[in-house]
Amino acid sequence: MRFKKLILIIAVLTSAPAMIATAQTWVVPDDQKAVCAPIKFTQEMQKQGEQVYMKICQSCHGLPGKDNWMKLTPPPGDLAKDKAQLQTDGELYYRITTGKAPMPEFRNILSDDDRWNVIAFIRTFNPKYVQPDPSAKGSFSGRVVTLALQYSDPMKKVIATATEKLKDGSMSPAAGVEIILYVKRYFGNMQVGDMKTTNAKGEAAFEFPFDLPGNKDGYVDITAKVNDPKNLMKSTPASGSFAIGAPTDKPGLTETRAWWSTRDKTPIWLAITYTGSVLIIWGFIIYIIISILKIRKVAKA
Amino acid sequence: MEDNKPTFDKILNDLTHHIRINKGFLLWMGFLSVSLLICLYAYSLQLKTGLGVAGIRDYITWGIYLSNFVFFVASSLIGMLISAVLGLIGMKWITPLTRIAETIAVAFAAVAGLVIVSDMGRPERLAYVFIYGRAQSPIFWDVTVITTYFVLSLLLLFLPMIADMAIIHRKSTSLPGWLKPVYKTLSLNFTDSPEQNKIINRCIRILLILVIPAALSIHTVTSWLFAVTSRAGWDSTLFGPYFVSGAFVAGSAAVIIAMFFFRKNYKLQDYLTDLHFSNMGKVLVTVSLVYLYFNINEFLVPGYKLKRADAVHLHELLAGKDALLFWLVQTGGLLIPIILMMFKPFRKPLPIMLISVAVLIAAWIKRYLIVIPTQEHPFLPIQHVPQNFMHYSPTLIETLISIAPFILVLIIITLISKFFPVIPLHETAKEKGIEHIKFD
Numbered sequence: 001m002r003f004k005k006l007i008l009i010i011a012v013l014t015s016a017p018a019m020i021a022t023a024q025t026w027v028v029p030d031d032q033k034a035v036c037a038p039i040k041f042t043q044e045m046q047k048q049g050e051q052v053y054m055k056i057c058q059s060c061h062g063l064p065g066k067d068n069w070m071k072l073t074p075p076p077g078d079l080a081k082d083k084a085q086l087q088t089d090g091e092l093y094y095r096i097t098t099g100k101a102p103m104p105e106f107r108n109i110l111s112d113d114d115r116w117n118v119i120a121f122i123r124t125f126n127p128k129y130v131q132p133d134p135s136a137k138g139s140f141s142g143r144v145v146t147l148a149l150q151y152s153d154p155m156k157k158v159i160a161t162a163t164e165k166l167k168d169g170s171m172s173p174a175a176g177v178e179i180i181l182y183v184k185r186y187f188g189n190m191q192v193g194d195m196k197t198t199n200a201k202g203e204a205a206f207e208f209p210f211d212l213p214g215n216k217d218g219y220v221d222i223t224a225k226v227n228d229p230k231n232l233m234k235s236t237p238a239s240g241s242f243a244i245g246a247p248t249d250k251p252g253l254t255e256t257r258a259w260w261s262t263r264d265k266t267p268i269w270l271a272i273t274y275t276g277s278v279l280i281i282w283g284f285i286i287y288i289i290i291s292i293l294k295i296r297k298v299a300k301a
Numbered sequence: 302m303e304d305n306k307p308t309f310d311k312i313l314n315d316l317t318h319h320i321r322i323n324k325g326f327l328l329w330m331g332f333l334s335v336s337l338l339i340c341l342y343a344y345s346l347q348l349k350t351g352l353g354v355a356g357i358r359d360y361i362t363w364g365i366y367l368s369n370f371v372f373f374v375a376s377s378l379i380g381m382l383i384s385a386v387l388g389l390i391g392m393k394w395i396t397p398l399t400r401i402a403e404t405i406a407v408a409f410a411a412v413a414g415l416v417i418v419s420d421m422g423r424p425e426r427l428a429y430v431f432i433y434g435r436a437q438s439p440i441f442w443d444v445t446v447i448t449t450y451f452v453l454s455l456l457l458l459f460l461p462m463i464a465d466m467a468i469i470h471r472k473s474t475s476l477p478g479w480l481k482p483v484y485k486t487l488s489l490n491f492t493d494s495p496e497q498n499k500i501i502n503r504c505i506r507i508l509l510i511l512v513i514p515a516a517l518s519i520h521t522v523t524s525w526l527f528a529v530t531s532r533a534g535w536d537s538t539l540f541g542p543y544f545v546s547g548a549f550v551a552g553s554a555a556v557i558i559a560m561f562f563f564r565k566n567y568k569l570q571d572y573l574t575d576l577h578f579s580n581m582g583k584v585l586v587t588v589s590l591v592y593l594y595f596n597i598n599e600f601l602v603p604g605y606k607l608k609r610a611d612a613v614h615l616h617e618l619l620a621g622k623d624a625l626l627f628w629l630v631q632t633g634g635l636l637i638p639i640i641l642m643m644f645k646p647f648r649k650p651l652p653i654m655l656i657s658v659a660v661l662i663a664a665w666i667k668r669y670l671i672v673i674p675t676q677e678h679p680f681l682p683i684q685h686v687p688q689n690f691m692h693y694s695p696t697l698i699e700t701l702i703s704i705a706p707f708i709l710v711l712i713i714i715t716l717i718s719k720f721f722p723v724i725p726l727h728e729t730a731k732e733k734g735i736e737h738i739k740f741d
Contacts, residue, residue: 060685072685102685263435274436274445281449284511288456288504292489295463295497297492 026100028091030230031141035090036132040118052114056106064125080125089145090131092119095136097231107231143175147224147238157205158226160238162198173202178227179237183220195227199272214245307571309735316722316729317473320480320569326719330661333712340705342417343698352422355699358690360683361676365695365703366420366613370669372551373413373706374447374523375544375664379552380406380454381516385509385625387584394580396732397724398573399557403458404723405552408713410519412706414444419702423548439525446519453512459715460505464727467491467740480720492740520544526673533603533610534618534675543595549588550635551664557581559714561654563723572724575649582648589639596631613678623674626666634663 053064057079062068062179064080077083084092096115099105104117123129144165152159158181164174178199182189214220219241226235253260257267266274302729307315347354357364383402387395418424433440469476470484491497524544527535537543557578564573600619603611618627638656641647647656683691695703730738 060699070687099669257438261437263433266436271436274442278445278449280516281511284507285452285456288460288507291500291504292460295500296489298494298496298500299492 016168026095028087028094029232032094033088035088035093037089037093037116037134039134041116041123041185045117045120045290047119048075048114049119052110052118053121057118060103074102076103077108079122083124083229085129085273089119089123090120094231098127098229121168141160143174143233145177145226145233147179147226147236149222149224149238149240151208151240151242151244152205155205155242156208158192158208158242158244160196160204160206162202162204162226164202173200174198175200175202177202177233178202179224180227182223183212183226184223189223192222208244210244212245213248213250213262214243216247216249218243218245218247220245221272224291302366306734309730309738312730312733312735313468313472313726314475315569315571316724316726317469320473320640320720320722321475321477324713325566328428328713329503329715332578333708333715337708337712340619340701340708343701346698347419347702348424352420353462353700356689356693356695357699358693359381359686360679360690361673361693363420363672363676364693365669365673366416368665369703369706370416370420370671371667371668373409373416373710375520375548375668376456377406377409377552378516378520378545378548378558380457381512382549382552382588383556385455385513385516393732394577396728397569398556398577398581400561400721400723400725401462401563402552402556403454404714404717405555405559406454407451407458407553407717408710409574410447410454411713412709414447414451415709416706419705420631424620425601426550437528439522442522443519443526444561445714446515446522448721450512450515450519453508453515457505457508459506460501461725462721463488463491463501465722465725466495467493468738469722469728471740492631515695517545519727520548520590525636532670532675532679533714535612537599537603539595540598540677543592543599545665546588546592546595547667550585550592550658551661552662553581553585553588554664557585558654558661559718561650562658563718567723569724572729574583578650578653579648581652582642586639586642586654587661589635589642589660593635594671596635609679610678614675617674618670623670627670630663630667630670633668634660649705657663 015062058071060070060076061079062070062076064078067078069076069078078231079085086202087095093101095117096110096118097105097107099107110118123131146163146165147165150159150161151157160179160181162174162177162179163171164177166172177199178195179198180195181192184190192208193206196203196206212220221239221241223237223239225237226233254262254265256264259267304405313499355366356555357366380403383395384399388399418427430441431442438611459505466484467488467490470481470488521541521544524540528537528540530536556718560573560581563569600615604615604619607615617623638660641656647653677692727738
């Protein structure tokens with residue numbers, strides 16, 4: 001009990017300034033406010049958004065319109081209410097993307113499409129909502145950067161090239177863009193080396209660990225992403241499959257007989273030990289039960 | 302001893318006069334049944350609403366249901382210690398205790414399986430454990446060995462009783478009429494013929510040997526349910542013997558308590574003598590000392606190294622939130638009983654029964670301390686979750702559901718002890734020097 005009280009006091013003491021601070025500081029930059037969805041929301045988007053919402057958002061925000069959000073500090077709130085619905089799509093998108101504790105950032109968890117789908121879903125709870133025309137989204141004033149990936153055999157390096165679209169519509173190499181390289185592993189993306197900044201040619205060269213296990217032909221899946229924590233740019237990541245890993249032809253974790261494998265992949269020694277023990281001991285039990293029945297027979301004879 | 306040799310009729314009467322339905326029995330069973338109904342109502346709420354009615358949440362998923370399970374498996378082990386280990390090394394004084402120990406083994410083993418069902422959200426899928434079980438899983442081994450041990454204990458209870466039932470249904474004048482056909486059927490026309498005795502003795506010998514590995518397995522495997530994980534407090538190579546020795550402590554205490562009440566209620570003072578209590582006290586001291594030794598190993602070794610996760614766990618246990626319970630259990634349930642029972646006056650029936658009650662309660666709390674605290678500080682930090690996810694406290698419904706197995710055990714023990722002789726009649730008569738008992 002005393003412990004619970006202590007937690008409560010700490011929670012109150014820490015949450016009050018946090019609430020004030022949050023109210024004051026979670027400001028969305030004007031250019032981000034003006035961002036709008038790339039296409040007109042469709043029913044399909046709303047349906048997919050609902051699935052994402054139920055999986056990811058609902059645990060804290062509750063069901064929209066039901067006011068059953070989780071009691072956290074600051075309160076997550078019901079997204080069907082004015083507090084959320086009076087914000088622009090750009091503001092919602094920015095908040096989902098960047099997060100602010102205790103709200104996680106979904107930049108690397110949800111794809112662009114998923115984030116817009118969620119907004120499409122949330123908007124279905126606002127009958128007054130009219131979607132801004134997606135074609136009028138020219139108001140964005142940051143850099144628009146597109147990445148490309150290639151492997152340079154002479155240099156033995158992975159090269160990420162950044163190109164940006166200038167105001168006049170022409171394309172030019174983007175210098176000074178921070179790029180992070182990832183390689184796909186079993187459970188997600190692993191960063192390769194340090195972050196690099198593009199040179200005047202818009203290029204960033206990454207050393208690649210060639211002993212990294214690839215598939216049986218040595219292919220590894222690589223992705224380059226722009227490092228843009230403040231979300232100031234619009235960037236398109238690049239992915240590619242390159243034969244620069246160590247060829248590895250190991251069976252999958254559940255394809256061989258092992259402790260952790262499925263029932264039909266029990267290690268043979270274990271199957272024998274288990275079945276053997278059960279058969280021996282139950283063999284004796286059956287023998288004893290038969291003997292018990294014999295006691296009766298012996299008496300009759 | 303020889304001058305006041307009891308007659309066969311006296312022994313028969315002494316050991317069977319309690320076999321009847323009387324007012325005390327009806328009152329006691331009525332009380333147990335009503336209590337069980339209340340607990341079953343609580344369980345129906347859980348079935349209807351789901352496991353959320355219990356205090357278990359995402360982080361502490363094993364609550365008092367699991368502590369209960371470990372406790373019940375532990376208590377059932379005593380059958381093996383008394384009948385098999387002490388019996389096979391030729392201890393004569395255990396004769397009147399064997400059936401009590403086997404009754405406790407049967408009751409606790411039967412209920413242990415049910416306790417696990419209380420922790421299942423979808424109990425109707427119980428059969429899936431057998432249908433889809435993986436031979437790699439300790440849970441599957443556990444299900445196998447508990448079932449096996451239960452059957453072995455049941456047979457060990459039944460086989461020595463065949464002769465008793467044969468005598469009683471022929472000789473006893475006080476056996477209630479409705480029990481006669483039951484006794485007649487179960488006694489399998491036993492006439493004490495050499496051939497029949499040969500079969501029974503052979504079966505009992507096989508069972509006594511089989512039950513040793515089976516009993517060791519059930520509690521070792523139960524300990525592996527914990528020890529095969531890398532959680533601090535469970536990640537221990539010592540868990541098998543640690544659990545087994547702890548089980549003997551709990552079981553010996555349970556036997557002493559049962560002896561005390563049978564002796565008093567069924568007037569068995571001549572058969573369950575002070576010597577039996579004193580000897581059981583010595584058994585309890587011995588197993589407690591072994592358990593103490595394992596306890597020292599279990600806490601001192603990780604405490605010396607203080608790996609990070611162990612440090613958090615041990616701190617909470619020895620000096621933090623759970624310290625009061627921990628030290629209460631270690632002193633009140635282990636140290637003090639060991640010291641007291643070394644002195645003869647404390648091995649008299651009443652004092653040793655009281656000590657055993659303390660030991661048994663401590664044994665249950667010890668299971669709580671083994672199962673729950675480590676889950677309150679997992680390796681991955683607990684973040685952004687409601688308060689009641691972080692700390693476990695059992696709910697009322699959960700507590701009622703956890704009381705049900707105790708009531709069931711009491712019902713099983715009461716029924717067996719009330720309708721069958723608590724003390725082996727045939728063997729006792731032979732040991733008291735009565736050579737020829739007529740079976741026809």
